[in-house]
Amino acid sequence: MDEKRATNARELTNTEYLYGHRACAGCGGSLALRLAMKVLGPRTFVAIPANCMSAVSFLYPQISFTTNAMISPFPATGAVLSGIEAGARALGLKDYNVVGFAGDGGTADIGIQALSGAIDRGDRIIYVCYDNEAYMNTGIQKSGLTPFGSRTTTSPAGRNIPGAAGRKKDMLEIVAAHGIEYAATASIGYPEDFLVKIGKAAQCGTTSYIQVLSPCATGWGFPVEQTVRMGKDAVDCGLWILAEYENDEFVLNRKPREFSSVEEYLRKQARFRHLKEKEIDFIVANRDRKWAKILKNWRN
Amino acid sequence: MRPMPGCRIFVSGDEAVAEAVRLARPHVISAYPITPQTVVVEKISEFVEDGSLQAEYLHVESEHSAMSAALGAAAVGARTFTATSSQGLLYMAELLPYVSGARFPVVMMNANRTLATPWALLSDHRDSLSQIDSGWIQVYCEDAQEALDMIIQAYRIAEDPRVMAPIMVNLDGFLLTHTYEMVDLPGQEEVDGFLPPYRTENKMALDDPKTVCYAAMDEYMEFHMKQELDMRKAPAVIAEIDREFGERFGRTYHGMVEQYRCEDADVVLVTLGTVTGTARVVVDDMRKEGHRVGLAKLRFVRPFPRQEMMEIAGRVKAMGVVDKDLSIGYEGIVFTNVNSSVCDLASPPPRINFIGGLGGRNISKQHIRSMFNQLIEMAGGESRDRIQFVNVGCEHNG
Secondary structure, X not given: OOHHHOOOOOOOOOOOOEOOOOOOOOEHHHHHHHHHHHHHOOOEEXXXXXXXXXXXXXXXXXXXXXXXEEEOOHHHHHHHHHHHHHHHHHOOOOOOEEEEEEEHHHHHOOOHXXXXXXXXXOOOOEEEEEEOOOEOOOOOEOOOOOOOOOOOOOOOEOOOOEOOOOOOOOHHHHHHOOXXXXXXXXXXXXXXXXXXXXXXXXXXXXXXXXXXXXXXXXXXXXXXXXXXXXXXXXXXXXXXXXXXEEOOEEEEOOOOOOOOOHHHHHHOOHHHOOOOHHHHHHHHHHHHHHHHHHHHHOEO | OOOOOOEEEEEEHHHHHHHHHHHHOOOEEXXXXXXXXXXXXXXXXXXXXXXXXXXXXXXXXOXXXXXXXXXXXXXXXXXXXXXEOHHHHHHOOOHHHHHHHOOOXXXXXXXXXXXXXXXXXXXXXXXXHOOOOOOOEEEEOOOHHHHHHHHHHHHHHHHOOOOOOOEXXXXXXXXXXXXXXXXXXXXXXXXXXXOOOOOOOOOOEOOEOOEEOOEOOOOHHHXXXXXXXXXXXXXXXXXXXXXXHHHHHOOOOOOOEEEEOOOOOOEEEEEOOOHHHHHHHHHHHHHHXXXXXXXXXXXXXXXXXXXXXXXXXXXXXXXXXXXXXXXOOOOOHHHHHHHHHHOOOOOOOOEEEEEOOHHHOOOOHHHHHHHHHXXXXXXXXXXXXXXXXXXXXXXXXX
């Protein structure tokens, strides 16, 4: 069996390439990485900047990756991946993957410049943003991908401010605007969709980008056994969109016949528990506006 | 000198560096343009385009990414080159201890230029000397020939398994980077004979996967002790490689410190970079007039040549240190380093720190003659201000 092409549960290898790490119980990020590595296989170079995943899997001498792996500087994931790829190419290496796993802050905030440069160069690298919607590693601070209304330690919810005020940067549109060859969003709540997309990214001859929603039980405040459920609910209520950007067009991958309740999704999480009705209405209105635009402009 | 199949060329310091990089055959070049380094990266781009250098040239979007890409390439065992200057060096500062801690032998050219603000384009050493604690070897060049030769030597030193440290090769901006001189250009075969392909176990490899740039909370200090112990071996390796270079190419640079007419000198001036060339002329002039003056050209600032400095200081009656930098609130950075070496002598000679050249302010032959005159007077028992500012337009108290 060609492990690199296995993109569904039945074909997926039992070999672990990320194993024995120290992540929290119910960690969505480690699940995203573990699954992606099963698709990418043993001939993979991994670079991970400062984030939960580097913190829990690189502590010498207990290294949790069985493949080649390194911690990249926080702002530099895209540039380090380019360097690995250029070095491997110049040395004549064949049949390998170069992948980065950066968090939401490492991608949309401090790492956006290096990501932009990498896409512009078109080096054959896979950039995965595992999005848990805040700086979880440092103790749940607001990032550029923290959604409106979310309570974090730097966007506390009180009488004056209802948590995070930002609207969450649209990274899929940002990377698409570079003319990237392949980009996608995914959720660990829909693992087969995610595996297929990792497989497509690996086949793509140039820079590819995948942003996978990775719920964080610790930071979001839900029971640890609910991680995958949360990843599914986010999609089903329409707040997280499964899509691809390919052949110069956006493609909607999943269109729920009827959205599940946004309020129910939000109420399950401590980070949103303070929201009042008008704030929830605002979130729903934003969702509807986004979907109207998608249904009008994207292939679906 | 042996007959060489190379040739003599008329080039600037930047072009000499680019020629040397071509001869050193790096796999990956990643660089971001900044004046006065730009000619280096333009020239290398031309070499890659015309095929005279088979390498990957990465157009990165910042100096931070330039060094990050070099890090990634070095992490798979590729030979790398980058170049920067001034603000660019400081923008990549996060990466300097990162690369040295990972023991990757990245070679970087730095065109010495001052730091903003106020903005200025011309040369002093504030950029590179602010980074002496970063775990990089730092060498300073006097002329274009030395710049070319040191790029080639730098790869041998950095990649030596006894050293395994990155090197910053410094050229004074404009004074050296943009000044044209005749330079001996070695042939490719000769350089290949001196500089074999880079081989290392310290890399990620498909047939032997490993982790690099990991975290080491409990062992951190041991890792850095190893780095320090290896850096202490560097002076002997530098001298050895310089000797071999001399045998092959007919030019040597006297290891860590070049002593010019120091044998019987009463007073010695310590210099760094291109001001050395001016000071040589002054030494020759004053020697003709009967003054026993000498020059210690400090080539390497890290590792610091403590023994050589002590040995020179032990023989003279007064010592001056020219600093084209200033650690504001104290003194010149080179002066601090020289002092910490010579203060261990039973009776160190009196010393003056001449601070000048900031932002490219000229240091003329007359200024250097004045420095020597003060040192001679101090050697005769007179006292002088410890810190002196050279060719400066505002009043100051000693």
